[in-house]
Amino acid sequence: MGTKPRRATTRSRATRAWASAPPREPQAPVRPLPVPDPPARRPASRRRRPGRAPGRLRPASRGRGSSRRSTRRSGTPRRPAAGGFQRPAGGFAGRPGGGGRGRGPGGGTAGAFGRGGGKSKSRKSKRTKRAEFELREAPSLGGVSVPRGDGSTVVRLRRGASISDFADKIDASPGNLVTVLFHLGEMATATESLDEATFEVLGTELGYKIQVVSPEDEDRELLEGFDIDLDQELEDEDDDVLEIRPPVVTVMGHVDHGKTRLLDAIRNANVIEGEAGGITQHIGAYQVWAPHEGYERAITFIDTPGHEAFTAMRARGAQVTDIAILVVAADDGIMPQTVEALNHAQAANVPIVVAVNKVDKEGANPAKVRQQLTEYGLVAEEYGGDVMFVDVSALTGKGVNDLLEAVLLTADAGLDLRSNPNKDARGVAIEARLDKGRGAVATVLIQSGTLRVGDAIVAGTAYGRVRAMMDENGDAVHEAYPSRPVQVQGLSSVPGAGDTFLVTEEDRTARQIAEKREAVERNAQLAKARKRISLEDFTRALEEGKVESLNLIIKGDVSGAVEALEESLMKIEVDDSVQLRIIHRGVGAVTESDVNLATIDNAIIIGFNVRPDPKARARAAREGVDIRFYSVIYSALEEIESSLTGMLKPEFEEVQSGVAEIREVFRSSKFGNIAGVIVRSGTITRNAKARVIRDGVVVGDSLAIESLRRFKDDVSEVRTDFEAGIGLGKFNDIQIGDEIETIEMKEKPRV
Incomplete structure (x- = not known):
């Protein structure tokens, strides 16, 4: 009886044919094929396993499919597959069981699907070794590792540098440096500009000596990037191209000792009426002519304010001057600003001529002034010294000509006042303001070269072409030679008082230099803080609700006054629980943009000799923004100090x-x-x-x-x-x- 076939839906053709065939007769049992004997085993001393190279003592790791598992537990060898053969020493190259390029010379890897297994636990990767080396060589603070210096490694940073800049210098991760700084008690982001003190704390912890590049070196390196080396230019100049230039004289002294009136007497013009409260607010530069040994000689005068708030402006005046006239009142004698002005002049290594003013006033004692100044190293010629003292009266004009004679004698005796007029101009911006009809107007002093109308110029962060030049009397000037002060029009913005200027070959070069300077200045301003509060103090004050902040926006008519007011405000001593923040400063009228900024940051606008435009006034009234106007810096300082004191919690x-x-x-x-x-x-x-x-x-x-x-x-x-x-x-x-x-x-x- 035949066997019933199964369903052939999924079976092969051979299977279906077998199922439909008639049954066969029973046959004799088939004799199994002989199994070859296994190879003879070597003695224990000479035995090696399949897939192992001779001379290796360490056994290979095994996984699935290894040669040891190729025999049954009973010891009976497996039968080879029909039509196949058994490879001695087991497996093909790269497959489990060795015989090829697996792990080790013999390929005895233990990996799934014929893949090589991982490295032995006894061997470390290069990455692991490098990480362990860095961790061993670096300090661990806050759970992070940072490359460490040896204590003498110098790292040069620019002003206003960030943690990212520092990380690039030492090849570290900015995030790790942020963590280290956090554990040192300072909270900052990777891109935030930091001050020098914070970098010193971080550098001391990591073994680095921080060197913050000075503004002068920073600007020198910036100009070198444009192939401009001012120092090299001076060294390469021959004596044949140098010509005599007029001396630049700075009038310095205590407030209300008669500096401006003395300069008025020299110029024979009344310049004191325009100053608020009789106190000079801006630097003024003038050139006068005086007879000397039968010739008319030019002298350039710079009038620096005497109030202590303008210390920075007076310091800049000492940097550009050749001779300093120290004005001392015969009735008052030595005052604090007198000593301060004297220190600036001596630090700049500038010769000093002392003008003892108000000798016509009752109680005047010029001899007392000479005696007092002896204590500061100024010994009069009549006392055996080398300093010229001249008794003058700015009110009556007595001794003015003698003072000019003393200035020229001092210049001829010990100074080599020569410069090269036959090159592009270099100099300093004395003051700058924003004129409504003429735009940015800067008073510049040419130190070398000749400035001409049409030159491409860059002064600080401002750039442009010289559209027009005028002297102190308002007359047009086409060329300005060394030691000549002129007013320049055509700049894109208002430069700062004391910014250096130079003439470039192309407008593009001037613009690029100005943009780079602006970026540097912006970073420096961001790093400038009122008072840095440590993390613990800040957190504690924040929890107790003691942190108060007074935000200010300063606008002034000239850049020097704005900077001086800012410096004075930063010197106001208040408790650490109150912060004074100057979020913006600028030159010109108060604009609608200033009011918008004050609205967002809840700030007060300080206007120094400026007024808001109609749109700004209307918006300030609508938004409730407080705008204060001042013409004398005393009032501004007093009111702001009172406001800061009022913000303090009562004690x-x-x-x-x-x-x-x-x-x-x-x-x-x-x-x-x-x-x-x-x-x-x-x-x-x-x-x-x-x-x-x-x-x-x-x-x-x-x-x-x-x-x-x-x-x-x-x-x-x-x-x-x-x-x-x-x-x-x-x-x-x-x-x-x-x-x-x-x-x-x-x-x-x-x-």
């Missing part, structure tokens, strides 16, 4: 209000112990805070005068030398001879 101090001596102790079952006292000083008031003092030691504190009586009457206070009865509530530890001291808390005035 209280303990004040003694009265002292009473206990003469008798009365015991009451209802009120406890009652002290019979006599008031020794002050006034004892009911409900006042009190303490009990015995032999100079406080035995009871934080008490209160709960009851106060004179005889049988309740009273509110008892004055000195009167007797009274005092009840201190539940406090009964009182004895005869004790003192009861009453205190009150009064607000401590700010100083």
Whole structure:
């Protein structure tokens, strides 16, 4: 009987044919094929495993499909597949079981699907070794590793550099440096500009010596990137091309000692009426002519303000000057600004001519001035020194010509005033302002070369072409030679007082230099902080709600006044809980953009000799922005200091209000112990805070005068030398001879 075939839907053709065929007759059993004997095993001393190279003692790791698993547990060898063969030593190249390029010379890797296994645990990767080396060589602070210096490694950073800049210098991760700085108590981001003190803290921790590049070196390196080397230009100049130039004289001294009036007498023009409060607000540069040895000689004068707020402007005046005239009033003598001006001149190694002014005034004592200045190293010629003293009167004009003669004699005696006029101009911007009709106007002093109309110029962060030049009298000038002060028009913006300027070959070069300078200045301004608060102090103050901030926007008519006001504001001493932030400063009228910024940051706008335009005034009224206007810097400083003081949390101090001596102790079952006292000083008031003092030691504190009586009457206070009865509530530890001291808390005035 045939076998019923199965469903052939998924079976092969051979299977279906077998299923449909008739059954066969039974046959004799088939004899199995002979199995070859396994190869003879070597002796134990010479035995090696399949896939292993000779001479290797370490056994290979095994995985699935290894040669040891190729035999059954019973010891019977496997039969080879039909039509196949068995490879000695097991497997093909690269497959489990060895025999090829697996792991090791013999390829004995243990990996799934014929893939090589991982490296042995006894061997480390290069990345692991490098990480361990860096971790061993670097400090670990906050769980991060940072490359470490040896304590003498110098890292040069620009002003306003960020953590990212520092990280690039030492080949570190900015994020790791942020973590290190956080654990040092400073909170900053990777791109935030930091000040020099913060970098010094970080550098000390990591073993680096931080060197912040000075503004002069920074600008020199910037110009070298444009193939401009001013120092090399001076060295390459021959004496044949140098010509004599007029001396540049700076008038310095104490406020109200008559500097501007003296300059007025020299120029024979009245320039003092335009100054608010009779105090010079801007630097003015003028050139006058004076007879000397039969020739008319030119002298350039720079009038620096005498108020201490303009220290930076006066310092710049000393940098560009050849001779300093120190004006000292004969009646007042040496004053603080006199010493300050003297220090600036001596630091710049500038010869000094002393003008003793107001000699016509009652009480004038020129000899006293000479004696006082001797203490500062200025010895008059009549005392055997080398400093020329000239008695003058700016009011009457006495001694003015003698002063000019002394200036020229000093210049000829010890100074080599020569420069090369036959090259592109170099110089300094003395002052700058924004004129409504002419745009940015800068007063510049040419130090070398010749400035011409049409030259491409860059002054600080401003650039442009010279459209017009005028002298101090308003007359047009086409060429300006060394030591000549002129007003320049055509700049894109207002340069800062003291910024250097130079002429370039192309407008593009001037623009690129200005843009790079602007970026450097912006980073430096970001790094300039009012007072940096440590992380712990900031967190504590923030939690207690003690952090207050006064935001200011400063606008002025000239850049020097704006900078001087900013420097003065930064010197205001207030508590650490109040921060003064100057979020913007600029030259020109208060604009609508300034009002918008003040609205966003809740700032106050300070206008110094400027006014807002109509749109700005309307928007300020609509947004409620406070705009303050000043013409004298004294008023601005006083009001802002008062505002800062008012923002401080009130501080209280303990004040003694009265002292009473206990003469008798009365015991009451209802009120406890009652002290019979006599008031020794002050006034004892009911409900006042009190303490009990015995032999100079406080035995009871934080008490209160709960009851106060004179005889049988309740009273509110008892004055000195009167007797009274005092009840201190539940406090009964009182004895005869004790003192009861009453205190009150009064607000401590700010100083």
